Each structure stands twice: as C-alpha cells, then as structure tokens.
Amino acid sequence: MKEIFKRHPRYAQAPQDFEALPDNLWIRCPRCQELLYSKEHEQALYVCSKCKYHASVSARERLAITLDEGSFSEHDAGMRSADPIGFRSSGESYADKLTKYTEQADANEAFLYGTGRIEGQDVVIGVIEFKFCGGTVGAATGEKLARAVELAVERRLPLVLVSGGGGMRMQEGIISLMQMAKTLAALDRLREESLPYISIMVDPCLGGTTASYAMMGDVNIAEPGAYIGFAGRRVIEQTMRQKLPQDAATAEFLLQHGMVDMVTSRAEIPSVLARLLKIYMAANPSRERHLVGQLA
Amino acid sequence: MKEIFKRHPRYAQAPQDFEALPDNLWIRCPRCQELLYSKEHEQALYVCSKCKYHASVSARERLAITLDEGSFSEHDAGMRSADPIGFRSSGESYADKLTKYTEQADANEAFLYGTGRIEGQDVVIGVIEFKFCGGTVGAATGEKLARAVELAVERRLPLVLVSGGGGMRMQEGIISLMQMAKTLAALDRLREESLPYISIMVDPCLGGTTASYAMMGDVNIAEPGAYIGFAGRRVIEQTMRQKLPQDAATAEFLLQHGMVDMVTSRAEIPSVLARLLKIYMAANPSRERHLVGQLA
Amino acid sequence: MVSLLDFESAELEAIRKRAHRDGIGGEQLDGALEARLTEIYRNLTPWQKVQVARHRERPYALDYLQWAFSDFVELRGDRRYSDDRAIVGGPATLNGRSVMVIGQQKGRDTRENIQRNFGMAHPEGYRKAERLMRQAERFGMPVITMVDTPGANAGLTDEERGQAEAIASCIATMLSLHVPTVTVVIGEGGSGGALAIAAADRILMLEHSVFTVASPEAAAAILWRDSAKAPEAAENMRITAQDLRSFGLVDEIIPEPEGGAHRDYPAVAKAVGDAANRALDVLLELSVERLLEQRYRKYRDISFFLE
Amino acid sequence: MVSLLDFESAELEAIRKRAHRDGIGGEQLDGALEARLTEIYRNLTPWQKVQVARHRERPYALDYLQWAFSDFVELRGDRRYSDDRAIVGGPATLNGRSVMVIGQQKGRDTRENIQRNFGMAHPEGYRKAERLMRQAERFGMPVITMVDTPGANAGLTDEERGQAEAIASCIATMLSLHVPTVTVVIGEGGSGGALAIAAADRILMLEHSVFTVASPEAAAAILWRDSAKAPEAAENMRITAQDLRSFGLVDEIIPEPEGGAHRDYPAVAKAVGDAANRALDVLLELSVERLLEQRYRKYRDISFFLE
Numbered sequence A, B: 001m002k003e004i005f006k007r008h009p010r011y012a013q014a015p016q017d018f019e020a021l022p023d024n025l026w027i028r029c030p031r032c033q034e035l036l037y038s039k040e041h042e043q044a045l046y047v048c049s050k051c052k053y054h055a056s057v058s059a060r061e062r063l064a065i066t067l068d069e070g071s072f073s074e075h076d077a078g079m080r081s082a083d084p085i086g087f088r089s090s091g092e093s094y095a096d097k098l099t100k101y102t103e104q105a106d107a108n109e110a111f112l113y114g115t116g117r118i119e120g121q122d123v124v125i126g127v128i129e130f131k132f133c134g135g136t137v138g139a140a141t142g143e144k145l146a147r148a149v150e151l152a153v154e155r156r157l158p159l160v161l162v163s164g165g166g167g168m169r170m171q172e173g174i175i176s177l178m179q180m181a182k183t184l185a186a187l188d189r190l191r192e193e194s195l196p197y198i199s200i201m202v203d204p205c206l207g208g209t210t211a212s213y214a215m216m217g218d219v220n221i222a223e224p225g226a227y228i229g230f231a232g233r234r235v236i237e238q239t240m241r242q243k244l245p246q247d248a249a250t251a252e253f254l255l256q257h258g259m260v261d262m263v264t265s266r267a268e269i270p271s272v273l274a275r276l277l278k279i280y281m282a283a284n285p286s287r288e289r290h291l292v293g294q295l296a
Numbered sequence C, D: 001m002v003s004l005l006d007f008e009s010a011e012l013e014a015i016r017k018r019a020h021r022d023g024i025g026g027e028q029l030d031g032a033l034e035a036r037l038t039e040i041y042r043n044l045t046p047w048q049k050v051q052v053a054r055h056r057e058r059p060y061a062l063d064y065l066q067w068a069f070s071d072f073v074e075l076r077g078d079r080r081y082s083d084d085r086a087i088v089g090g091p092a093t094l095n096g097r098s099v100m101v102i103g104q105q106k107g108r109d110t111r112e113n114i115q116r117n118f119g120m121a122h123p124e125g126y127r128k129a130e131r132l133m134r135q136a137e138r139f140g141m142p143v144i145t146m147v148d149t150p151g152a153n154a155g156l157t158d159e160e161r162g163q164a165e166a167i168a169s170c171i172a173t174m175l176s177l178h179v180p181t182v183t184v185v186i187g188e189g190g191s192g193g194a195l196a197i198a199a200a201d202r203i204l205m206l207e208h209s210v211f212t213v214a215s216p217e218a219a220a221a222i223l224w225r226d227s228a229k230a231p232e233a234a235e236n237m238r239i240t241a242q243d244l245r246s247f248g249l250v251d252e253i254i255p256e257p258e259g260g261a262h263r264d265y266p267a268v269a270k271a272v273g274d275a276a277n278r279a280l281d282v283l284l285e286l287s288v289e290r291l292l293e294q295r296y297r298k299y300r301d302i303s304f305f306l307e
C-alpha cells in the first residue's frame, strides 16, 4: 500500500465513521456492523469488505489513492477563512472555531489542491477535507476551488475534483453562498478552453456543493452508496413528512436518474480517470476553436 | 368577417369534421353534438360555441384569420410532389392519388407559404392544408417549408408556421422522413440569424411534423383541444394496451408538461402574434452578433 | 387596507391608545401614525425586514411585470417535463427596450400558493429560466430577473429530476450569457434557489429585501437545532440589503416607498424599472468582451480569505 | 452456431435433402451449402433484408464498440430525468483518434431487451445523445453514431416528457455541430427515432441494413390497416441500403461478410471502423465553414418535387 496511509492510519469525525475498537486492531462498519481487521481495511482503501460501504477518507488519503505516488504538489496550503460576517453562535466566535477545525483536520481549509499525475498524465486535482467543518464551503474554500480551475486553464491541464461535504458554510453567510457563482464562473472558463473537468462525488455531497461545481463535470463519477443531493435526508423527510427509502439520493439512484455517468468503486477510479483523460486530452479542441474562428 | 370566408364557406374531409345538415343552415359539432347555425359558426372562426372545439380550417381560411386583409402574397404555389419512390397501393398509384388530392384540396400541396402582414408587421407565413393528403409532409411540402424559412432569412422577417397533419407521408418513403432533417437544417439558419420563429400547432399535429419543425418554435402556441404528439392516440393505446384519458396529448396536456408556451384560442392568436413579433423584432441581435464577433 | 405586521400593529395600537386617552383623533392622529410608521420602517431590524420581505401584500414578480414593464407575454415550460408556475418569464418591453424577464412568483392566497408552490421552484422552473435566458441571448435581449423565493423545493422528486443539476446549470448559463443581466431582489432571496437566477452583472436589492445562504429558520435549525431561533439567526447572519451592500455584493439598494413596497405598487415598480433601466444603460455600452470580463471579476474577486 | 432465419433454413434444408438422396456429404455438402448461402445473401428481397437487419445475433452497437473502437468509456444519463439504456454512448478511440460514439442498443435476450426496451429510446435517450454531441463539439471530437432501432418508444409517458421535442432537438443539434459527424446504419433504421441520431455529414449503411419512414408493419397498418402485409410494404417502400443509395441519401454501402454481419463480428467491425475512419479523413480536412455548408446542402438539396 502507498506509504501515506501509514502516516494517517485512521480518519476521524465524519458522521458515519468506522468505530475503532479499543485495541485499534479491529473496527466496526457503521452501515453493516461488520467487524473488520484494521490493516485489511486500510488495504481495502477503507471500503467495508462486507457491504462495500465507502467510508470518508482524509484529503491526503484521497490523494494517495488517486495519484501516482509522490506526484502531488500542493498550492495555497496556507489559505484560510477571514470570518467575513463576524459570526458568533452560543457565545463562541466562528474565528475561534476555525482554529479548532484547523487542529482537528490538520489543514487550513476544507479543500486542498495542486498538481499531480494519474498514470503518468498531469492533472490539476482538488479534494475535499471532511474533517474541516464538515467539508463545507467558505470564502477560502471557494477561492482555492477557483484557483484550482484557473491553474488548469493556465497550464492547459485537465481538472479532477473530488467533491463532498455539507454544502455552503452557514457561518460565512451570503459570502459562502456566492462561492457557488464564483466556482461556476471559473469553470465556465475551463469549458471555453475545452479542457476536461471530471467530478468525483463522495459521501455525503450536499447543498450548494452539489448544486454548483460538483454536478457540472464533463464526466460525473460517484462512489458507491454515496448520498448525493441538493437537500439532505432530514430536510427531504421534513418536506415529504415521511421516511425516505434507503436508496433515495444515493449514487445508484442518481445513476438511474441520469445525473452521474458512472458509479465507480474507489479502487477503480484511478484507472477510469486515466482512460478518460487520455481520450479527452488526445482530442483536438484547438482545431475546433481555430475553425470556429474562421466562421465569424 | 373577412371576405375570404365567403368563398370557402365550408371545409371538408378532416376526420373530426363538423357535419353539415342537408339544408346547409345548420351543422353539428363532432365533439359535443351541439347544433350550430352555420353563419354564426363561420363568424366564430369555426370554433364550437358550446365546447370550444377548434375545427380544422383550410389553409386559405387560416391565412384570412391570421393576416391583415389582402396582405398575403403566395410563393411557389405550383410546386408539387414527384412521386419519388413510385409508390403503388392496392393497384392505385400514388401519382394518381396526387391528382385527386389536388382537386379535393384545391391546392398543389399540403402546405402553402408566402409573405403577409400581421397588424401591420411583415412576416413570412406558412400554413398547413389538411385537405391535401391529411396534411402529411412529402418532398414538395418539405421543400416549400425550407424555402419559407430561407425567405425569412433572406428578407430578415420573422417566421410564423401553422403546423398540423399526420406527420411524414408514407407514400414518399424515406424521402419524406428526410424532410425532418431538411426543415430543421433550414430552421438552424434562421436561428443563427436571430430571427424569431413562432410555431402554431393545430389539431391534429402528429409524428414527424411535431418531431421536427412544429415543436422547435422560439414560441410554441397551441390551439385549445388540439391533439399534439409524436404518436397518434391509436398507436399509444396499442403500446399501452389501454384506453388513453380524454385529455392525453392535447394542447392543455402539453402546456402542463412544458412543451408549449401557451394555449391560445383562434380568435386571439393574431394579437398575440403581433405582440410577440413587436418585441422580438425590436430586440437588437445584430449588436450581439457584432460583439460576439469581437470576442473571437 | 394594507394588513399590518405584528410589530407594526403593536406600535401603532399604542399610539392609538395614547391618542384616545389624550382625546386626539382625525388628521392629527393619522399624521402621528404615519410618522411612526415611517420611523419604524427606517429602523427595521433584520428579522423585521424578513417579515416585510415576506409580506403577503408585497408586490410580486407579476406585479412588477404589470406596473414596470409593458407588452409582457408569458412563455411557459421547460420543453422537457413540466411548466413550473413558481417561476414566470417571457419577453417584455422596458422603457422601449426588448428584454427577457424572469421572476420567482409566490401566491397570494392558498389556492395560488399551491399552484405557485410558495415560490419554491422545482428543477423544471430553473430549466425554463435557462431556456428563456438562452433565447434572450440569441435575440440580443438583456435579461432581468426578479428574486423572491424561500428557496428551491426540496422533495425526493426534486432530487430525482436533478434539483442540484438544475440550479448549477442555471447559474452557469446565466454567468455565460453574452447579453447584459440585471437581478432585482424584490423580496426574499433564499439560498441556492435564489442564486440560480441571481448571478447577474448587476444585483440590485429593494431596501427591505433580504438575501440569505439559508432562510433564518433553516439556519437556526442547522446551527442550533431550533428553528424558533430564526430572529437570532437573522441578526447574526447579515442578510439585509444593507449588509450585502457593505460586503460589495450588491450594486444598488432601491429605496422603497414609506412604509414598504406593499404600500405603493406604482411607486416601487417605477423605482425598480428605473433602476434596472439605468443598469442596462451602462451595461449595454460595454462590448461583450468587457461585459464578460467585468462579470467574471464581480464573482471571482469576492474575497474574505487570508493567505 | 448461428441461428438460421426461416428463409435460410428452408433453402438449406432442401439442399441437404437432395444431397442425402444423392449420397453427397462432408466437405462437398458444406461447399454446396455455403455457395447457396452466399447466393441467398446476394439476392435478399427487401423483406428478407428486414429479417437479417433484425437478426438477434447481428452485431449491435456495443459489439462494434468492442470490436472496432478502443478505450470506450460509457457515459450515462441525460442530466435531467433518467438514463436510457436503449441508447449508449461515450468517448472512445478509433484508429488513434478521439471520437464520441453514440449508438442505439437492442437486447439479445428477454432480460436485456426489457432493460434496453428493444432499442426503442425514450426522450431521455435522445437528450443523452444530445448532451454527448454537445460535449464532443466542445472537445473537438468527431461524432460517430450507430443506428439500430425499430423506432422511438410511443407511450403516453413519452408524450408527457416530450418525445417529439426530444427527437426534433436531437436532429437540430446534430445538424448544427461544428465537428464532423458520421452515421452508420448497422441494422434497422426505424422512422424519426432513427433519424434523431442520423442527420450526419455522412450516412453509411451496412449492406443488409434498412432505413424506413415507418417500420414495414406500421406502414402496412397505416396504409392497409393490416400489419400482416409488412412484406408487401417492405417491397413497396424502397427501404434497403441499395434503395437509399440510388436516391443519393446514403454515401456508402459497407459490404457485409458472406452470409451477413452476424456471421463474422471482427470482419464487419473492421469494415465499419475503416469506413467511418475514411469518412472522417475527408471531413476533418474541411474548415468548419465548409463542413456546415456541405452538411446543409446534403439535406437541403434533397429534391424529388416538381415546379
């Protein structure tokens, strides 16, 4: 297994997390309750061997799973939120909370990005960090997302984003909502440059995240079982005043309803990405642009 | 009432036609069976005063209803089909049938077009003639449709088409099917020139007619109660193996399902057209095109 | 005639009582009431603004279409699945210019609210909006949108038909249009469901309108698991037109008539029409290249981060 | 191994009987059978071609994707409502070129036919095709479509979701693409449901494929209210590749292996891949302007009228 796993043997604080047993040798799957041997579970990329539940992984683990070893080079690692609306809740300031999130997640924001290689092909890649404020999008998150897109445009590289999280970050109010427009504006430029954007949605992917950049991939890939939607289960259940069926708004449900191109297990994602990037990058958009130019 | 009605007091041979009583003073509505006084029925533009059934009218009556009096100037009135596949059915040749249709409909084809004015605004208008082979589309029909579109492009006029009929004409085989592509290719040029196309769909509007030019209006208008669909009622009933509900695939059903912009009674269509044409023709597409050009 | 909101009636009732006690009435009382009302509206709290923005008699999109625009023809349907009555739109004329108007539309009574789904659009509403935007672009017509929604509808069938995709795609389309776009927040701008038709070159807000990442009720439920704390959330989250102006997110605040938009439809409609028109005057001077660059920078340059 | 169609078994059985009577067998018999089969396939009637085009073992779109293309990644869904398995598509490589492939897909057994709806697409199938075409255009990838459908599905829910709009829009989009488009009719080209993905720069047809305004059964039902007269309709309506070639509607007929495409997948796939590739070689030499002009003329100039 790739080395980075050894540095981050476990991951934390996601709502549906695997429960580590006291001796740290065994963990329990939160979906099917199966007891799994920790070492094997790591090697299975944190996918339950029984029910195939894809547990959330940290941003760094995700990069290790996805990229050629040692190929990642991070950008803007230090960027962080400025607490735009001076938000306080129950006597605690958001500014203080940010410090806590940073410690918990060992990251300055809920998203990190940079360049890397997938089966030898250069890409710009950005991944969600759930451990930072539930992977919600604030001003710094949105800025990093926009810079990731612009980096792809600048270097003429394909863009891969691994998206998830709770949507826009309440604590940054309207500033966070506007990140939807900001990221989509950036993606529009990528589109105009005919560079491919592959979106990978992981559990859970909600609200403004899904309703902006996550859903707009040229190719949308979802991990099995991932809950992906505009509204969370609780909100929908309140609206409908009834319990949701178990598979509602899962990756498989979205595939059936035409919203994602494929549901792909964690282990297979890198090779699918490699195949897609190869075809798209071998296409010849410059010819198209050139000739369209002749038309005008 | 406009004069042309007097020359064409009745219309014939549509499947759901008003039945003229022997004395010609009264007719019976095919939908609600109401007895209507012929003169009044004419003045009501052949709309049943009780159930509002919009009976089919001839192409010339339609023009009289829609255009400013005396403003119509027909193009290509003599164009007719060449019997491309030498079709014979039950010993009778299609070529012979064409002669019959021409006599019945007092027209050389199922479609006629030209220029006219709607509340003083110049338009290119084309209308279906149901009496000619059920308003189906053959090679000559398609050619006239394409020429109507090209005339609009050439003169920079808006296009109004009144569409209906049984779809593509079986007796011209694959040649008739290809008229779908031919008419849509022409409409694409109209689109590129930013000239508006308003489609009015009347009862019945079926098959390849609906599935090509009729459904592609910038604004789609349907007459009340008109059956508009890809498949006819009989075909759908066979597919579903059950009777269709009465309102299935009517204009109102299509409005509810987002396929038409409005359901507008025959009498109101001219004023709605006038309002739409005024707004669209006052827009400034040339500015847009010019500035887009600067972008390249 | 105009229904009073709770905070209005409480204050005005107190004045009435005092006047009754002091034997004051007639024009003098009317004057006092009016003065107090004006004062109240000059000092609305964020939560009071939410109530004003949601006032049942507040002018809705179709009211502005009647009072500020002419020649409006409603175009319906997404050409895919349905016609969503929570969003209305079509071509119209504003001050002699052909424009495409798209607005979220609430209902005024129960029957109409069922039809309009309380202004909460389904995916097909956003797809209709997108269709009309693309049409406007083709004809070189500027797009004017009016925002007034508690948010997008959140049911399972909305997920099935891609509410997230519909919103994302509508925003992306609006950002890419080669024609000028102006948004007026006329009431409640709720969440992504509002932003879907608000990613414009110019965002204008009525004086007492609000724009939120989530409705105060939803925010309170998320933050404190108690939607009754909505007033606190409203205070905390900086949701008023004035707040947004201070962040540079809003280009202009359109003043409302004394006592709120619902007290004078013609006046507020004129103000909205004039403001939109002024915005277009400027935007139509730009080349498409400049227009797109300015629009990009407007959203791209939203800052509030540290590095 | 290969299932025989009725008209094949009848003829071959007769040869076998005669051989048995004459004491002939082994290689000599095999040779006679093969010779007869070749002769049959050189002289297929239109109705026999319909049966060959519908042969359950005939290669389908996914077979060509396996044998003629490489790197295919299936992309699914219309991003609106559903994923229609009656149409498959995605990027692939043909002879080193990145292309977008879209094909109608029948099922080979009952289970798969239910999933694929016998190759009859719903509106969302055409909307998926349209999405992939637009994507191909954005990336400068030529589009290759494979036609094989009895027609579009005709149910009430298809009307609800706009089957007519979906087909019209798909044709219009295909006609407007700024990238070269090549269609191969690999089996049955049935009506508007087939044309929806066939309005290409080049239309190629396999030797024993057909393309009809309506299936022979439907045409017989419409013309004579008797679908049993399908063979007569097939004769009458000029539906074979050879007929279409004679009208100038088809650019090239791709010869099938002796005894039909279903008898040699690799050979027919190679023929299809080579033919598509040759068509692209020519089309990719054109400027977009020329490409669009040639495409326009191809459809605009279909004549067969008198004036």
Ligand SMILES: [Zn+2]
Pocket (backbone or CB within 6 Å): A029, A030, A031, A032, A033, A034, A048, A049, A050, A051, A052, A053
């Ligand atoms: Zn498990």
Ligand SMILES: [Zn+2]
Pocket (backbone or CB within 6 Å): B029, B030, B031, B032, B033, B034, B048, B049, B050, B051, B052, B053
């Ligand atoms: Zn009647």
